[in-house]
Amino acid sequence: MSRSATTRLALALAAGALAVVLAVALSSAVGAQPISLSAALAGRDPDAAILLSLRLPRAVLAALVGCALAAAGTALQALLRNPLAEPFVLGVSGGAALGGSIVLVAAAGVARVAGGAGVALGGAPPVALGAVAGAAASTVLVFGLGRIAGRLVPEAALLVGIVFNAFVAGVITIMKILVPAEEASRLTYWLVGAIGYEGPGTLATGALFVALSVGLLIALSARLNLLTLGDDDAAALGVDVRRVRALVFLGASVATGAAVALAGVIGFVGLIVPHLLRRVVGPDHRLLVPASALFGAVFLVLADALARLAFLPLGTEPPVGAVTAFLGGPFFLWLLRRRARPEDAA
Amino acid sequence: MSEPIVDVRGVSFAYGVRPALEDVSLGARAGEYVGLLGPNGAGKSTLLRIVAGLAAPASGAVRLAGLDPHRAPRRAVAQVCAVVPQEPRVAWPFTVREAVMMGRVARQGLLAIPTRLDRGAVDGALEACDLAHLAGRRVDALSGGERRRVFFARALAQEPRVLLLDEPTAFLDLGHQVAAMRMAQVAAQGGLCVVAVLHDLNLAAAACDRVVVLSRGRVVAEGAPADVLTAERVETVWGIPVWRGENAATGATVVLPSLPARPPR
Numbered sequence A: 001m002s003r004s005a006t007t008r009l010a011l012a013l014a015a016g017a018l019a020v021v022l023a024v025a026l027s028s029a030v031g032a033q034p035i036s037l038s039a040a041l042a043g044r045d046p047d048a049a050i051l052l053s054l055r056l057p058r059a060v061l062a063a064l065v066g067c068a069l070a071a072a073g074t075a076l077q078a079l080l081r082n083p084l085a086e087p088f089v090l091g092v093s094g095g096a097a098l099g100g101s102i103v104l105v106a107a108a109g110v111a112r113v114a115g116g117a118g119v120a121l122g123g124a125p126p127v128a129l130g131a132v133a134g135a136a137a138s139t140v141l142v143f144g145l146g147r148i149a150g151r152l153v154p155e156a157a158l159l160v161g162i163v164f165n166a167f168v169a170g171v172i173t174i175m176k177i178l179v180p181a182e183e184a185s186r187l188t189y190w191l192v193g194a195i196g197y198e199g200p201g202t203l204a205t206g207a208l209f210v211a212l213s214v215g216l217l218i219a220l221s222a223r224l225n226l227l228t229l230g231d232d233d234a235a236a237l238g239v240d241v242r243r244v245r246a247l248v249f250l251g252a253s254v255a256t257g258a259a260v261a262l263a264g265v266i267g268f269v270g271l272i273v274p275h276l277l278r279r280v281v282g283p284d285h286r287l288l289v290p291a292s293a294l295f296g297a298v299f300l301v302l303a304d305a306l307a308r309l310a311f312l313p314l315g316t317e318p319p320v321g322a323v324t325a326f327l328g329g330p331f332f333l334w335l336l337r338r339r340a341r342p343e344d345a346a
Numbered sequence B: 001m002s003e004p005i006v007d008v009r010g011v012s013f014a015y016g017v018r019p020a021l022e023d024v025s026l027g028a029r030a031g032e033y034v035g036l037l038g039p040n041g042a043g044k045s046t047l048l049r050i051v052a053g054l055a056a057p058a059s060g061a062v063r064l065a066g067l068d069p070h071r072a073p074r075r076a077v078a079q080v081c082a083v084v085p086q087e088p089r090v091a092w093p094f095t096v097r098e099a100v101m102m103g104r105v106a107r108q109g110l111l112a113i114p115t116r117l118d119r120g121a122v123d124g125a126l127e128a129c130d131l132a133h134l135a136g137r138r139v140d141a142l143s144g145g146e147r148r149r150v151f152f153a154r155a156l157a158q159e160p161r162v163l164l165l166d167e168p169t170a171f172l173d174l175g176h177q178v179a180a181m182r183m184a185q186v187a188a189q190g191g192l193c194v195v196a197v198l199h200d201l202n203l204a205a206a207a208c209d210r211v212v213v214l215s216r217g218r219v220v221a222e223g224a225p226a227d228v229l230t231a232e233r234v235e236t237v238w239g240i241p242v243w244r245g246e247n248a249a250t251g252a253t254v255v256l257p258s259l260p261a262r263p264p265r
Helices: A002-029 A037-041 A047-080 A092-122 A124-145 A154-180 A183-191 A200-219 A219-225 A233-235 A241-265 A269-281 A285-310 A320-340 B043-054 B074-080 B096-107 B114-127 B145-158 B174-189 B199-206 B229-236
Strands: B008-015 B017-028 B033-037 B061-065 B081-084 B162-166 B193-197 B210-215 B219-223 B244-245 B253-257
Touching: A002 A269, A002 A285, A037 A047, A037 B043, A047 A154, A047 A200, A047 A219, A047 A241, A047 A269, A047 A285, A047 B061, A092 A124, A092 A154, A092 A183, A124 A154, A124 A200, A124 A241, A124 B174, A154 A183, A154 B033, A154 B043, A200 A219, A200 A241, A200 A285, A219 A233, A219 A241, A219 A285, A219 B096, A233 A241, A233 B081, A269 A320, A269 B081, A285 A320, A285 B174, B008 B043, B017 B193, B017 B210, B017 B219, B033 B199, B043 B081, B043 B162, B043 B174, B074 B081, B074 B096, B074 B193, B081 B145, B096 B114, B096 B145, B114 B145, B145 B174, B162 B174, B174 B193, B174 B199, B199 B253, B210 B229, B229 B244
Parallel strands: B033 B193, B033 B210, B081 B162, B162 B193
Antiparallel strands: B008 B017, B008 B061, B210 B219, B244 B253
């Protein structure tokens, strides 16, 4: 990182932080119910309640989830040496959904048997741990099965991820049939990929998970640059490839697991955001990872605001995961076609 | 004579059940340019990977400036040994300067923030490889010859004592082949121990101080190019009839395959 790159980093971080604040403010200001900012800040209800108890926590939640998914996507792309990698596409989000679902259903089962004492088990933290464990397991699985003759083949890993997603969808469908209707609808509501309304405790726990995992990925960002060169090259340049890869797995899994635990499966954030930023800040992961984290937050806050507002006349709103899939699906295909052109093959 | 800085003793290696190296020994000293020759599949690149610590020998011992390259921390190995890969890949569009700066990672902190020392080493390496004017260009936009120079510069920026080159002339035109050999020669003259896998016997004979011939995983000859590259040996190892002579201008050994003459029309 040269001096000009250090300046670029400072600029990107300042711009990103400012954009996060603006996006959260904008998202908090708009909605079905017009509110008066002065009234809200003066503490007068219902304006204050709408702003501080509903919209602001929701925007913060969207920011946390977007931050985690975009950072995880950037790291997974470096690891797979392919810009099509992303937590959702690679099945990491699916693994997190499966892990979380198993914990949710198991905890509900325990609660039924054990009565009131077991209810606490169904809360957020165990689900988050299940999601992180599921994300970690699926990451190891996808990168393990994506190897042909010992070499990581990006297309193979992507295929494994797609098949794994279909498998997870099937397993979760079966789980929904087997559990009582109330739990099935709880699962559906969680996994649909909607930013909901969470309490301060959940937000704080989520923020801790996201901060630790994204912080780890930022700390590894200089090594990520070398991993994009290939295992042998990175090792010859002094990188302990196995250890760094294990730590990247850990960071990406915790980030994705936390995001899925907080908001269900939201796809393509980790695909769109790093790709657009790479065009602005370049390929250096020391810039790209923190910038992706910040602008991933911006992206999902705005996408959630869009989801809330676009269908307002119909009196309904789609989950934000539908919005990101609507944008991300075509984006993925465009990226795939663009890379299929021979001049981009290198 | 100084101790060999690359010291390979009795190394064997197999890919699965297929043996690739059997009881191979190799020594190379500082300031020496050693060429590894042999037909495809002889084990040359495998030997290079073992010297670099990128693969573990099944038996035998490897010392690289006193380190066991497979067991020692990668950082420590990268500070004494640089590898120029045969087909360098750059997945993302890094600039030439950024790519060469990656050679410094083993001497930098967690976030690899460059010091004055790092910048000096990179500037020197860019200069030595005639890349200073391309420093801001994207590596993926360069020609094959230029890109090869970038990875040579990256290796020089590592400030290693041992430089391992895997077919440094592959896919290059004649001018760039000679330039690549010159850079390796200059590096050896500067005190580095250079070991290169080479396919072109004539370039090896002209540039290397010593050549080692591998065949089916074994060392079958080593020594000065003129002594090793006899017509008889080339014919046995490569399995083709050759004409062997001397370059009248330089005295270097020349080996040319003797293709059957074209039948008259």
